[in-house]
Amino acid sequence: MRTLIFRTAAPYLSSLMLLFSVFVLLRGHNEPGGGFIGGLIAVSAFAILGIAHGVPAVRRAMYFHPMAVSGFGLLLSALSGLLSFVYEVPFLTGIWTSVHLLGMEVDLSTVMFFDIGVYLVVVGSITSIALALEEREDN
Amino acid sequence: MAALAAPLLTRVLKHNAAWVLALAPLWIFLHFAGMLETVAGGNSVSGGFDWIASLGVRFSWYVDGLSLTFALLISGIGTLIVLYSGGYLKGHEQQGRFFSFILLFMGAMQGLVLADSFLMLFVFWELTSIASFLLIGFDHRREASRRAALQALVVTGLGGLALLAGLLVVAMATGANELSTLLASGEALRSSPLYTAAFVLLLGGAFTKSAQFPFHFWLPNAMEAPTPVSAYLHSATMVKAGVYLLMRFNPVMGDTAAWETVLPLFGGVTLLVGTLLAVRQSDLKLMLAYTTVASLGLLVMLTGFGSEVAVEAAVLYLIAHSMFKGALFMVAGLIDHETGTRNIASLSGLRRAMPITFTAGLLAALSMGGLPLFFGFLAKEEIYAALAGTDMWAVAATLVAVVGNALMFAIAFAVGLKPFIGPLGDAPRKAHEGPLLLWLGPLVLAVCGLAAGLFSPFAHHLFSSPMASAVAGEPVAVEISTIPHLGLPLALSVLTVLLGIAAYLGQTGLRAAMASLVRTIGWGPDRGFDQSIKALVRLSVAVTRIVQSGRLDIYLTATFIAVALSILVPMVAFDELPAMPQVTEFWFYELTVVAIAVIGLGAVVYARNRLTAIVSLGIQGFAVALLFMLLGAPDLSFTQFMVETLSVVILALVMTRLRLAVSEHRPLGQKALDVTVSAACGLAFGLLLLKVTQLPFDDTLSRFFEVNAKVIAHGRNIVNVIIVDFRGLDTLGEIAVVMIAGLAILALIRIRAKDGAQAVSKQTERAQ
Numbered sequence: 075m076r077t078l079i080f081r082t083a084a085p086y087l088s089s090l091m092l093l094f095s096v097f098v099l100l101r102g103h104n105e106p107g108g109g110f111i112g113g114l115i116a117v118s119a120f121a122i123l124g125i126a127h128g129v130p131a132v133r134r135a136m137y138f139h140p141m142a143v144s145g146f147g148l149l150l151s152a153l154s155g156l157l158s159f160v161y162e163v164p165f166l167t168g169i170w171t172s173v174h175l176l177g178m179e180v181d182l183s184t185v186m187f188f189d190i191g192v193y194l195v196v197v198g199s200i201t202s203i204a205l206a207l208e209e210r211e212d213n
Numbered sequence: 214m215a216a217l218a219a220p221l222l223t224r225v226l227k228h229n230a231a232w233v234l235a236l237a238p239l240w241i242f243l244h245f246a247g248m249l250e251t252v253a254g255g256n257s258v259s260g261g262f263d264w265i266a267s268l269g270v271r272f273s274w275y276v277d278g279l280s281l282t283f284a285l286l287i288s289g290i291g292t293l294i295v296l297y298s299g300g301y302l303k304g305h306e307q308q309g310r311f312f313s314f315i316l317l318f319m320g321a322m323q324g325l326v327l328a329d330s331f332l333m334l335f336v337f338w339e340l341t342s343i344a345s346f347l348l349i350g351f352d353h354r355r356e357a358s359r360r361a362a363l364q365a366l367v368v369t370g371l372g373g374l375a376l377l378a379g380l381l382v383v384a385m386a387t388g389a390n391e392l393s394t395l396l397a398s399g400e401a402l403r404s405s406p407l408y409t410a411a412f413v414l415l416l417g418g419a420f421t422k423s424a425q426f427p428f429h430f431w432l433p434n435a436m437e438a439p440t441p442v443s444a445y446l447h448s449a450t451m452v453k454a455g456v457y458l459l460m461r462f463n464p465v466m467g468d469t470a471a472w473e474t475v476l477p478l479f480g481g482v483t484l485l486v487g488t489l490l491a492v493r494q495s496d497l498k499l500m501l502a503y504t505t506v507a508s509l510g511l512l513v514m515l516t517g518f519g520s521e522v523a524v525e526a527a528v529l530y531l532i533a534h535s536m537f538k539g540a541l542f543m544v545a546g547l548i549d550h551e552t553g554t555r556n557i558a559s560l561s562g563l564r565r566a567m568p569i570t571f572t573a574g575l576l577a578a579l580s581m582g583g584l585p586l587f588f589g590f591l592a593k594e595e596i597y598a599a600l601a602g603t604d605m606w607a608v609a610a611t612l613v614a615v616v617g618n619a620l621m622f623a624i625a626f627a628v629g630l631k632p633f634i635g636p637l638g639d640a641p642r643k644a645h646e647g648p649l650l651l652w653l654g655p656l657v658l659a660v661c662g663l664a665a666g667l668f669s670p671f672a673h674h675l676f677s678s679p680m681a682s683a684v685a686g687e688p689v690a691v692e693i694s695t696i697p698h699l700g701l702p703l704a705l706s707v708l709t710v711l712l713g714i715a716a717y718l719g720q721t722g723l724r725a726a727m728a729s730l731v732r733t734i735g736w737g738p739d740r741g742f743d744q745s746i747k748a749l750v751r752l753s754v755a756v757t758r759i760v761q762s763g764r765l766d767i768y769l770t771a772t773f774i775a776v777a778l779s780i781l782v783p784m785v786a787f788d789e790l791p792a793m794p795q796v797t798e799f800w801f802y803e804l805t806v807v808a809i810a811v812i813g814l815g816a817v818v819y820a821r822n823r824l825t826a827i828v829s830l831g832i833q834g835f836a837v838a839l840l841f842m843l844l845g846a847p848d849l850s851f852t853q854f855m856v857e858t859l860s861v862v863i864l865a866l867v868m869t870r871l872r873l874a875v876s877e878h879r880p881l882g883q884k885a886l887d888v889t890v891s892a893a894c895g896l897a898f899g900l901l902l903l904k905v906t907q908l909p910f911d912d913t914l915s916r917f918f919e920v921n922a923k924v925i926a927h928g929r930n931i932v933n934v935i936i937v938d939f940r941g942l943d944t945l946g947e948i949a950v951v952m953i954a955g956l957a958i959l960a961l962i963r964i965r966a967k968d969g970a971q972a973v974s975k976q977t978e979r980a981q
Contacts, residue, residue: 102930102933103930106848108933108937111851115855141959144951147948152945185937185938188944188945192936198955199955200951200955202955202959203958206958206959207867
């Protein structure tokens with residue numbers, strides 16, 4: 075599997091896929107996409123990188139342990155739901171705000187952070203499984 | 214609350230913390246003592262507040278003569294016990310924990326006797342079992358304590374379940390779920406068809422808790438606990454919870470043939486067995502433990518006897534027993550503490566060294582023996598007055614009571630007198646009087662036994678009469694006094710005392726005779742308990758072996774068969790098969806995609822190689838994803854694409870890791886079975902989906918989401934809005950599951966990796 079072409083192309087392909095996964099994640103609210111799908115795309119990206127360059131390379135690239143990423147995602151989702159308590163509305167009620175950024179109006183919401191949390195959980199959990207499975211290959 | 218503060222206080226104050234902690238039960242005692250006058254007047258105090266209003270569960274209490282006397286006994290003896298344990302466990306590193314447990318128990322026991330609602334009664338009942346478990350197993354480094362603790366928990370826990378079931382049955386039969394309403398319901402329970410069920414279940418609870426034969430074995434084993442625990446839980450209070458239950462239900466359940474046969478029968482047998490086994494023992498605590506079993510039997514017998522006098526006798530004996538048995542246990546513990554042994558053979562001549570202990574022990578023994586002037590005497594007179602009669606039943610009961618009481622008399626003096634008189638024995642340690650904390654408890658209790666006897670009218674007015682009235686369900690006045698009246702009861706008492714003295718003098722011979730008798734029987738419920746636990750373990754191992762074979766293919770086959778059956782059987786049975794769908798015109802590209810899927814499936818079936826099969830499965834998956842796309846579900850198809858990709862990748866990885874043979878060799882029969890199961894599953898799901906699409910479609914929800922997605926949640930993608938907003942909590946749960954599953958799989962892989970590596974290295978070793 076580790077042909078020269080594949081190994082050369084893999085990092086670019088993975089980066090593009092990661093970028094695309096973030097794009098899919100963020101547009102999810104209005105167009106097809108969202109945390110689950112984005113997360114799965116990102117996992118595929120890591121899987122490709124892992125097949126091409128081996129697990130250690132992926133772990134270096136991810137920097138954090140994938141399970142820690144997953145845990146952080148869950149925490150983020152829960153916290154974004156908890157924010158609603160500050161405004162005395164039920165748990166997980168979406169709160170929206172608009173900020174002006176570089177001359178554009180950007181809508182920010184707790185729902186978005188919730189979706190990012192979902193994304194991170196999917197990425198972290200499934201990547202860690204895939205990596206653990208691939209790792210044995212190398213031994 | 215005091216239980217929480219206990220460890221902290223003990224760390225600061227060492228054993229002197231007992232003085233402070235004892236204030237808690239003392240305060241409770243005084244609080245309830247303040248109610249005495251009200252209750253003595255025939256009233257009851259009750260109150261409470263809603264706990265779970267929707268279920269009709271109230272946190273309520275009900276205080277009448279019965280519960281008040283119990284509450285006073287619990288808190289009064291509790292105060293003394295806390296002081297006593299302060300001295301007994303002086304310097305023990307975990308004394309704080311001990312205080313905490315014992316106060317926890319005290320709270321639970323108070324709750325038990327004061328509870329009005331059934332649920333509270335049950336909860337506190339279980340709490341006392343748990344507290345007892347913790348206290349018996351307090352010395353958790355010893356195998357024997359652990360076993361005894363577990364045994365007590367299992368036996369009383371089973372009884373607790375019986376009690377719960379019994380209370381539910383009672384609630385069903387009468388519609389009452391509080392004791393006060395139940396007591397007011399009169400004949401409702403007795404005439405109910407559920408009476409027998411409720412009766413058996415409640416007895417199950419009461420008999421296990423109060424150690425009635427044949428469940429008596431846990432109580433002597435529970436003597437592994439530190440002595441304060443034995444004195445408090447296993448003689449004065451907790452074991453009486455069963456008697457309390459019987460007394461509580463006497464007004465509504467008693468007075469029936471079943472009640473008046475079963476209770477005296479079990480009580481009488483327990484009394485005899487208890488005393489006979491007590492005589493056999495040479496350990497002070499064990500002797501007392503078996504007499505406790507016997508006394509509980511006597512109480513059950515009296516409660517079940519049905520007459521008013523018997524109820525009075527039971528009440529008197531219960532109060533007397535709590536006082537003298539608590540005192541004697543503490544005396545036994547004190548002797549053990551000071552001399553280092555509890556063996557009666559090596560104890561004698563301690564009267565000079567331990568004069569105060571001697572006084573307490575003697576006073577308690579006199580009360581237990583039932584000699585005039587003591588409260589125990591009143592109890593005994595009343596017992597004989599209640600039992601004496603001419604019919605068979607009464608004569609038998611009287612005989613049992615005389616023998617039992619005579620043997621208890623002997624035991625009382627063996628514990629309270631024998632260690633103190635005669636020449637000095639060969640105890641391991643040189644005895645001297647214990648500290649104030651240790652002798653205060655037994656002395657106070659023993660003196661109370663005398664005082665209550667001397668001022669009996671006063672005691673009757675405050676305790677016995679209200680309590681007896683509560684048990685009998687109608688006003689009763691207890692009038693017996695310590696001045697002996699000539700008559701049958703007195704004659705029986707004298708007979709008892711004479712027999713008791715004879716037994717005391719001949720105790721060594723009796724002990725040997727009983728020991729040989731028990732040896733010849735050989736098997737007892739205690740052994741039976743071990744055997745049944747072992748049998749249970751073996752049974753569960755066998756069941757596990759059958760159900761959990763550890764072979765994935767069997768699990769999967771079973772699951773799929775269950776799925777297919779659960780869909781197909783109801784469909785056929787209720788004639789809900791879908792109608793044949795109308796064939797509409799297909800577009801060319803739709804047909805093409807379907808064809809691709811079918812080809813993929815064919816490739817899976819005919820693939821020789823596992824990897825090929827997995828990849829071919831992927832073809833089918835992608836074809837389905839395409840179909841979703843064509844039919845207007847981009848989100849779904851997107852996800853399907855990614856899931857297919859990843860599952861192919863992960864399956865391929867797993868397959869290569871498993872080191873299976875590249876091609877598969879299944880026997881023909883196995884193949885036929887697998888084909889049948891998969892075809893059945895496919896058919897079932899196909900039919901189910903057809904049926905679902907043919908049913909009228911309720912589009913309330915989808916219209917709601919369509920309308921509100923943009924308005925409420927500011928999103929145009931309805932699927933995503935549902936996931937992150939409308940059903941946000943579901944999603945949160947799902948991602949938590951994803952993460953936990955991930956962790957579990959990771960752990961599995963790690964374990965397997967290690968095992969696999971070891972197996973491989975072993976194989977290579979063998980090969981070499």
